[in-house]
Protein backbone atom coordinates (compact mmCIF):
# COMPACT_ATOMS: atom_id res chain seq x y z
CA UNK A 564 0.00 0.00 0.00
CA UNK A 565 1.52 3.34 -0.96
CA UNK A 566 1.45 6.26 1.47
CA UNK A 567 -0.60 9.23 0.41
CA UNK A 568 1.47 12.18 -0.68
CA UNK A 569 0.37 15.42 0.93
CA UNK A 570 1.79 18.59 -0.57
CA UNK A 571 0.78 20.99 2.10
CA UNK A 572 -0.69 20.86 5.56
CA UNK A 573 -3.62 22.96 6.69
CA UNK A 574 -4.86 22.94 10.28
CA UNK A 575 -8.26 23.98 11.59
CA UNK A 576 -8.18 25.52 15.07
CA UNK A 577 -10.78 27.11 17.33
CA UNK A 578 -13.04 26.64 20.30
CA UNK A 579 -15.33 23.63 20.39
CA UNK A 580 -18.51 23.90 18.39
CA UNK A 581 -17.41 26.91 16.34
CA UNK A 582 -17.95 24.88 13.18
CA UNK A 583 -14.54 23.62 12.07
CA UNK A 584 -15.77 20.19 11.03
CA UNK A 585 -18.73 21.74 9.24
CA UNK A 586 -16.41 24.00 7.29
CA UNK A 587 -14.30 21.05 6.16
CA UNK A 588 -17.44 19.04 5.29
CA UNK A 589 -18.75 21.91 3.21
CA UNK A 590 -15.45 22.44 1.47
CA UNK A 591 -14.58 18.81 0.81
CA UNK A 592 -17.99 17.14 0.45
CA UNK A 593 -20.20 20.12 -0.45
CA UNK A 594 -22.67 19.31 2.29
CA UNK A 595 -23.91 20.49 5.67
CA UNK A 596 -24.65 17.74 8.13
CA UNK A 597 -27.75 18.24 10.21
CA UNK A 598 -28.53 16.31 13.35
CA UNK A 599 -27.07 16.32 16.84
CA UNK A 600 -23.69 17.99 17.19
CA UNK A 601 -20.88 15.48 17.62
CA UNK A 602 -17.67 16.88 18.93
CA UNK A 603 -14.43 15.87 17.29
CA UNK A 604 -12.27 13.59 19.40
CA UNK A 605 -8.55 14.21 19.00
CA UNK A 606 -8.44 15.26 15.36
CA UNK A 607 -9.69 14.18 11.96
CA UNK A 608 -7.74 14.17 8.73
CA UNK A 609 -8.95 14.65 5.20
CA UNK A 610 -6.93 14.88 2.00
CA UNK A 611 -8.21 17.12 -0.73
CA UNK A 612 -6.62 17.06 -4.18
CA UNK A 613 -7.02 20.32 -6.03
CA UNK A 614 -6.09 21.32 -9.54
CA UNK A 615 -3.58 24.14 -9.69
CA UNK A 616 -2.91 25.07 -13.28
CA UNK A 617 -1.58 21.86 -14.81
CA UNK A 618 -0.70 20.32 -11.44
CA UNK A 619 -2.68 18.44 -8.85
CA UNK A 620 -1.81 19.52 -5.32
CA UNK A 621 -3.03 17.53 -2.34
CA UNK A 622 -3.99 19.43 0.75
CA UNK A 623 -3.86 17.54 4.02
CA UNK A 624 -6.41 19.15 6.30
CA UNK A 625 -6.25 18.45 10.01
CA UNK A 626 -9.51 19.22 11.76
CA UNK A 627 -8.63 19.49 15.45
CA UNK A 628 -10.92 19.03 18.43
CA UNK A 629 -11.86 22.34 19.98
CA UNK A 630 -12.40 21.07 23.49
CA UNK A 631 -9.72 22.34 25.87
CA UNK A 632 -9.33 18.75 26.96
CA UNK A 633 -7.53 18.13 23.65
CA UNK A 634 -5.45 21.30 23.67
CA UNK A 635 -2.11 19.52 24.01
CA UNK A 636 -3.04 17.26 21.11
CA UNK A 637 -4.00 20.17 18.88
CA UNK A 638 -0.46 21.49 19.29
CA UNK A 639 0.81 18.32 17.63
CA UNK A 640 -1.42 18.93 14.62
CA UNK A 641 -0.33 22.45 13.85
CA UNK A 642 3.35 21.48 13.71
CA UNK A 643 4.59 22.10 10.18
CA UNK A 644 1.29 23.50 8.95
CA UNK A 645 1.57 25.95 6.06
CA UNK A 646 -1.83 27.44 6.74
CA UNK A 647 -4.05 27.62 9.79
CA UNK A 648 -7.73 28.46 9.66
CA UNK A 649 -8.47 29.89 13.09
CA UNK A 650 -12.22 29.81 13.55
CA UNK A 651 -14.55 31.67 15.86
CA UNK A 652 -18.32 31.66 16.06
CA UNK A 653 -19.79 35.06 15.20
CA UNK A 654 -22.47 34.48 17.85
CA UNK A 655 -20.07 33.57 20.68
CA UNK A 656 -17.68 36.20 22.02
CA UNK A 657 -15.73 33.68 24.10
CA UNK A 658 -14.80 31.86 20.90
CA UNK A 659 -13.03 35.01 19.71
CA UNK A 660 -10.90 34.99 22.86
CA UNK A 661 -10.04 31.40 22.08
CA UNK A 662 -9.11 32.38 18.53
CA UNK A 663 -6.71 34.97 19.97
CA UNK A 664 -5.16 32.21 22.06
CA UNK A 665 -4.53 30.06 18.98
CA UNK A 666 -3.12 32.97 17.03
CA UNK A 667 -0.63 33.64 19.83
CA UNK A 668 0.34 29.96 19.89
CA UNK A 669 0.96 29.96 16.16
CA UNK A 670 2.92 33.18 16.27
CA UNK A 671 5.13 31.76 19.02
CA UNK A 672 5.56 28.25 17.65
CA UNK A 673 4.89 28.21 13.88
CA UNK A 674 6.09 31.50 12.53
CA UNK A 675 5.91 30.33 8.90
CA UNK A 676 2.30 29.25 9.13
CA UNK A 677 -0.05 31.63 7.34
CA UNK A 678 -3.05 32.49 9.47
CA UNK A 679 -6.61 32.89 8.20
CA UNK A 680 -9.28 34.11 10.57
CA UNK A 681 -12.71 32.69 9.97
CA UNK A 682 -15.90 33.97 11.59
CA UNK A 683 -18.40 31.13 11.27
CA UNK A 684 -22.21 30.80 11.20
CA UNK A 685 -22.69 33.91 9.14
CA UNK A 686 -26.21 32.70 8.26
CA UNK A 687 -27.28 33.13 11.90
CA UNK A 688 -26.19 36.75 12.12
CA UNK A 689 -27.66 37.49 8.72
CA UNK A 690 -31.00 36.14 9.89
CA UNK A 691 -30.85 38.03 13.17
CA UNK A 692 -28.30 40.83 13.56
CA UNK A 693 -28.90 40.80 17.32
CA UNK A 694 -27.07 37.49 17.51
CA UNK A 695 -23.77 38.96 16.40
CA UNK A 696 -21.27 39.13 19.26
CA UNK A 697 -18.13 39.88 17.27
CA UNK A 698 -18.14 43.14 15.39
CA UNK A 699 -16.73 42.78 11.88
CA UNK A 700 -14.52 45.86 12.27
CA UNK A 701 -13.05 44.63 15.56
CA UNK A 702 -12.19 41.34 13.91
CA UNK A 703 -10.77 43.18 10.92
CA UNK A 704 -8.57 45.31 13.20
CA UNK A 705 -7.27 42.15 14.83
CA UNK A 706 -6.67 40.53 11.43
CA UNK A 707 -4.69 43.56 10.30
CA UNK A 708 -2.70 43.56 13.51
CA UNK A 709 -1.60 39.96 12.97
CA UNK A 710 -1.32 40.16 9.17
CA UNK A 711 -4.10 37.66 8.56
CA UNK A 712 -6.96 37.53 6.12
CA UNK A 713 -10.44 37.50 7.56
CA UNK A 714 -13.54 35.82 6.21
CA UNK A 715 -17.02 35.37 7.53
CA UNK A 716 -18.52 32.10 6.34
CA UNK A 717 -21.57 29.93 6.60
CA UNK A 718 -21.17 26.20 6.20
CA UNK A 719 -24.93 25.94 6.22
CA UNK A 720 -25.47 28.07 3.13
CA UNK A 721 -21.97 27.69 1.70
CA UNK A 722 -21.43 31.44 1.84
CA UNK A 723 -17.70 32.13 1.36
CA UNK A 724 -16.86 28.42 1.57
CA UNK A 725 -17.45 27.37 -2.03
CA UNK A 726 -14.88 25.34 -3.92
CA UNK A 727 -13.97 28.30 -6.08
CA UNK A 728 -13.81 30.78 -3.27
CA UNK A 729 -12.43 28.75 -0.39
CA UNK A 730 -9.06 28.13 -1.79
CA UNK A 731 -6.75 30.24 -3.82
CA UNK A 732 -3.52 28.94 -5.18
CA UNK A 733 -0.96 31.32 -6.53
CA UNK A 734 2.58 30.63 -7.57
CA UNK A 735 4.73 32.05 -4.80
CA UNK A 736 6.75 35.06 -5.83
CA UNK A 737 5.11 35.42 -9.24
CA UNK A 738 2.69 38.07 -10.35
CA UNK A 739 0.07 38.42 -7.70
CA UNK A 740 -3.19 36.70 -8.33
CA UNK A 741 -6.06 38.62 -6.81
CA UNK A 742 -7.79 36.00 -4.70
CA UNK A 743 -11.52 35.60 -4.75
CA UNK A 744 -13.08 35.77 -1.31
CA UNK A 745 -12.32 32.65 0.64
CA UNK A 746 -10.73 31.25 3.71
CA UNK A 747 -7.59 29.51 2.64
CA UNK A 748 -4.93 30.83 0.35
CA UNK A 749 -2.07 28.59 -0.48
CA UNK A 750 1.12 29.69 -2.10
CA UNK A 751 3.19 27.16 -3.98
CA UNK A 752 6.92 27.44 -3.64
Ligand SMILES: Nc1nc2c(ncn2[C@@H]2O[C@H](COP(=O)(O)OP(=O)(O)OP(=O)(O)O)[C@@H](O)[C@H]2O)c(=O)[nH]1
Nearest residue numbers: 579580581582583584585600602603629684718719
Ligand atom coordinates in the same frame (compact mmCIF):
# COMPACT_ATOMS: atom_id res chain seq x y z
N1 LIG B 1 -26.34 27.74 11.55
C1 LIG B 1 -25.11 27.24 11.42
N2 LIG B 1 -24.72 26.25 12.25
C2 LIG B 1 -23.47 25.76 12.08
C3 LIG B 1 -22.58 26.26 11.08
N3 LIG B 1 -21.44 25.58 11.18
C4 LIG B 1 -21.59 24.70 12.18
N4 LIG B 1 -22.80 24.80 12.72
C5 LIG B 1 -23.35 23.99 13.82
O1 LIG B 1 -22.52 24.18 14.97
C6 LIG B 1 -22.36 22.94 15.68
C7 LIG B 1 -20.90 22.60 15.83
O2 LIG B 1 -20.36 22.38 14.53
P1 LIG B 1 -19.01 21.53 14.31
O3 LIG B 1 -18.63 21.72 12.88
O4 LIG B 1 -19.17 20.15 14.80
O5 LIG B 1 -18.02 22.31 15.29
P2 LIG B 1 -16.49 22.00 15.60
O6 LIG B 1 -15.79 23.32 15.72
O7 LIG B 1 -15.91 21.03 14.64
O8 LIG B 1 -16.60 21.36 17.06
P3 LIG B 1 -15.54 20.44 17.86
O9 LIG B 1 -15.39 19.17 17.13
O10 LIG B 1 -16.13 20.27 19.21
O11 LIG B 1 -14.26 21.22 17.94
C8 LIG B 1 -23.16 21.91 14.90
O12 LIG B 1 -24.45 21.77 15.49
C9 LIG B 1 -23.28 22.50 13.51
O13 LIG B 1 -24.43 22.08 12.81
C10 LIG B 1 -23.06 27.30 10.23
O14 LIG B 1 -22.37 27.80 9.32
N5 LIG B 1 -24.33 27.74 10.45
